[in-house]
Amino acid sequence: MYTQDQLKAMVAEAAKDEVLKHMAPGGILGVGTGSTANLFIDAIAPHKSHFAGVVSSSQASTERLKKHGFNVLDSNSVESLPMYVDGADEIDPQGHMLKGGGGALTREKIVAHLAKTFVCICDGSKQVAVMGQFPLPVEVIPMATAQVTRELEKLGGTVTLRKIKGTDQVFVTDNQAWILDVAGLKITNPVELESNINQIPGVVCNGLFARRKANVLLIGEANGVRRQTYS
Ligand SMILES: O=C[C@H](O)[C@H](O)[C@H](O)COP(=O)(O)O
Structure with a gap:
């Protein structure tokens, strides 16, 4: 049985593989906020040369990205992003998310709106039939x-x-x-x-990310990481 922290670390690793596989070298990546996003930032840090830069969704993530030596770009300088990776507080069966437990919802929504693919990373406790249990x-x-x-x-x-x-x-x-x-x-x-x-x-x-919902979910469960896509 994995702990919640282990599940978060596992999905962060899986997200690193996802972006390295689907993003050509030299692209700009959108990066979310929160404990799961932090683990993702740490996971991609050894691969920072793969990215021309990153667009961050909070001051906290910007600080962490800069510490790792990433080139953090202003969102105004970017027209679109191939991918955005972020956690969620809840996700429903259609891929609609509830976010903002860490207070970064507005900047997250701005950066997510620039992205072609939203990759949601979370542990299994975040998956719910109907959202609203989390305020x-x-x-x-x-x-x-x-x-x-x-x-x-x-x-x-x-x-x-x-x-x-x-x-x-x-x-x-x-x-x-x-x-x-x-x-x-x-x-x-x-x-x-x-x-x-x-x-x-x-x-x-x-904090509802329903109009711009997840495209890909990497979710940490008892058997490991499961990948799901939404149409
Ligand atoms: O404002 C915070 C964000 O929406 C986070 O993505 C969300 O709260 C999930 O955070 P964590 O990965 O720490 O559970």
Whole structure:
């Protein structure tokens, strides 16, 4: 039986093989954020010469990539990316994802939107029939926090302003915005919910990656890594 950390390391290795196989040398890779993405960054580090550069989805990933000596490019300098590799907090049977547990959802969505192929890497605990067990992160402009909270409550969720773990300090994103975590949703139509939440004035972005879902899933399970594709 593998531990969750071992499963994450295994999918990170599998993702390294996936990008080296499918990306020609000299390409630019999109890189996600989180504990699984960190392991992926470490796995590709010995192969950094394969990539002309990388586009990062957070300050934390940028720092890690730079420490490894990667050429980190501004997303404005890139028109498209062959691949983007990132973790998820939940993924449903269609490949729709819920992300943002680490607060990087907006930049992740920007970089993912540039990519032809989204490779989702996670351990088996993230695969769910219906998303919503994990609270849905919604990034908001601070002055809109109260009114966005009221709108999200109308959807049936319990809304909490994210604080830095173990403190009473508000968590501030890389974009100087705040995050509302919405618990208790049963997300049966993620494409519609993603669009509806984005219509609320003051919402920067929400953690549903349904309109731009995963193309490939590398998932760590009891028997090892399973590869799945979505049409
Ligand atoms: O903001 C964070 C990201 O969406 C992560 O991809 C997600 O939270 C999964 O993170 P981890 O690999 O640490 O479980």
